[in-house]
Amino acid sequence: MEAWPFVAVVQASHTPTELTDPQQPDNPIVFANEAFLQLTGYGHDEIVGRNCRFLSGPGTDCEVSDQVRTAIEQGRPVSVRLLNYRRDGSSFWNQLHISPIIDEAGIAAYFVGYQHDITRQVEAEQALQQARRELEARLAERERLILEIHHRVRNNLQTIIALLNLEARRGAPPLRRQFALITQRVRVLGSIHEQLENFGQWTAIDFGRHLRETCGALAVLFEDSVAIAVEAEPLLCDIQAAVPLGLIANELIAAQCRHFGNGTAEPATIRVVLRRRQETGVVELTVGPAATGQISWSIDDASQTSDIVDVLVEQIGADLALDPDAGLTVRLTVPADYFAIEPD
Numbered sequence: 001m002e003a004w005p006f007v008a009v010v011q012a013s014h015t016p017t018e019l020t021d022p023q024q025p026d027n028p029i030v031f032a033n034e035a036f037l038q039l040t041g042y043g044h045d046e047i048v049g050r051n052c053r054f055l056s057g058p059g060t061d062c063e064v065s066d067q068v069r070t071a072i073e074q075g076r077p078v079s080v081r082l083l084n085y086r087r088d089g090s091s092f093w094n095q096l097h098i099s100p101i102i103d104e105a106g107i108a109a110y111f112v113g114y115q116h117d118i119t120r121q122v123e124a125e126q127a128l129q130q131a132r133r134e135l136e137a138r139l140a141e142r143e144r145l146i147l148e149i150h151h152r153v154r155n156n157l158q159t160i161i162a163l164l165n166l167e168a169r170r171g172a173p174p175l176r177r178q179f180a181l182i183t184q185r186v187r188v189l190g191s192i193h194e195q196l197e198n199f200g201q202w203t204a205i206d207f208g209r210h211l212r213e214t215c216g217a218l219a220v221l222f223e224d225s226v227a228i229a230v231e232a233e234p235l236l237c238d239i240q241a242a243v244p245l246g247l248i249a250n251e252l253i254a255a256q257c258r259h260f261g262n263g264t265a266e267p268a269t270i271r272v273v274l275r276r277r278q279e280t281g282v283v284e285l286t287v288g289p290a291a292t293g294q295i296s297w298s299i300d301d302a303s304q305t306s307d308i309v310d311v312l313v314e315q316i317g318a319d320l321a322l323d324p325d326a327g328l329t330v331r332l333t334v335p336a337d338y339f340a341i342e343p344d
C-alpha cells in the first residue's frame with residue numbers, strides 16, 4: 001500500500017501530531033500537522049528542524065520534562081500532563097503522548113507525539129481543589145468555634161457547681177441534700193459538654209459512657225448506701241436528645257437511690273440497663289432494683305414524676321412506663337432516630 005494516504009490522514013487529523021527524527025542531532029521535528037500549528041500558533045517552517053522543547057517555558061514542571069527525556073532516551077512510550085506555551089506566549093495544559101516508531105531493525109526510527117489541549121479540564125480541577133481547600137478551612141474554623149463554645153459552657157457550668165457547693169455548705173443538712181441534687185443535674189449537663197469537647201464528635205455523645213459517669217456520681221452522692229450496676233451499650237446519641245435524656249436518666253436513677261438508699265440495712269443494688277432493640281431500633285433504658293423484695297412501688301415512686309421528667313419525656317417523644325416484665329422497674333423507650341448517627 002502506498003504511503004501518501006496515511007500522510008494525508010495525519011495531515012487532516014484534528015489531533016495535533018508531530019514526528020521527530022532521533023537519528024538527527026537533538027531529535028528535531030520533521031513533520032507537524034495543521035492541528036499542531038493551530039494549537040501552538042507557529043508556522044510550519046518555524047518549527048521543522050527544532051526540538052519540541054521550545055513549547056516548554058517557565059511554568060513547565062522540570063520533573064515532568066525529565067520523565068519525557070528519560071523515556072525518549074530509553075526508546076519507550078510516555079504520557080504526561082505539562083504546561084506549554086504558544087508562539088504568542090500564552091500557556092495551555094498539554095496532555096502529551098509520545099510513542100517510538102520502531103523499524104525492522106528494532107530501532108526507534110521516529111517518535112510521534114500527540115497533543116491534547118486540556119486547559120479547561122485542568123482549570124476546573126484546580127478550581128475544585130481550591131474550593132475544597134476553602135471548605136476544609138471553613139469547616140476547621142467552625143469546629144474550632146464549636147469546641148470553644150463547649151469549653152466555655154463547661155467552664156460556666158463548673159462555676160455554677162462551685163457556687164452551689166458554696167451555698168450548700170452554709171445550709172442545714174436537708175438543704176444540703178437539695179443543693180447536692182441540683183448540683184448533680186448541672187453536673188449531667190457538664191459531663192455531656194465535656195464529651196462533646198473531648199471526643200471530637202460534634203453532634204453526638206456516647207450515651208452509654210455518659211450513663212456510667214452519671215451512675216458513678218450518684219453512687220458517691222448517696223454515699224454508697226446503694227450500689228448501682230450499669231449495663232450500657234456504647235450508643236451514639238444525637239445532642240438534641242442527649243441533654244434531655246441525660247437529665248431524665250439522672251432523675252430516674254436518683255429517685256430509686258432515694259427510695260432504696262434510705263433506711264435499708266443492707267445496701268440495695270439498682271440495676272440500670274441501656275440497650276437498643278434490634279427489631280425496631282428503639283433504645284430502652286430500664287432502671288430498677290436488682291432484687292425486688294417486699295417493696296411497694298408505683299410509677300410515681302419510681303420516676304418521681306416530677307414536672308421535669310414529664311416535660312423532658314414529652315420533649316423527646318419518649319415513653320415512660322413500669323416495665324411489664326419486671327413490675328418494680330421503670331422503662332423509658334426512646335425513638336430510634338436519635339441514635340442513627342454514624343461515628344465520624
Ligand SMILES: Cc1cc2nc3c(=O)[nH]c(=O)nc-3n(C[C@H](O)[C@H](O)[C@H](O)COP(=O)(O)O)c2cc1C
Nearest residue numbers: 020051052053055056065068069096098111112113
Ligand atoms: C515526538 C515528540 C513530541 C514532543 N512533544 C512535546 C510537546 O508537545 N511539549 C513539550 O514540552 N515537549 C515535547 N517533547 C519533549 C521535548 O522534545 C523534550 O524532550 C523535553 O522537553 C525534555 O527537554 P530536554 O531534552 O531539554 O530535557 C516531545 C518529544 C518528542 C520526541
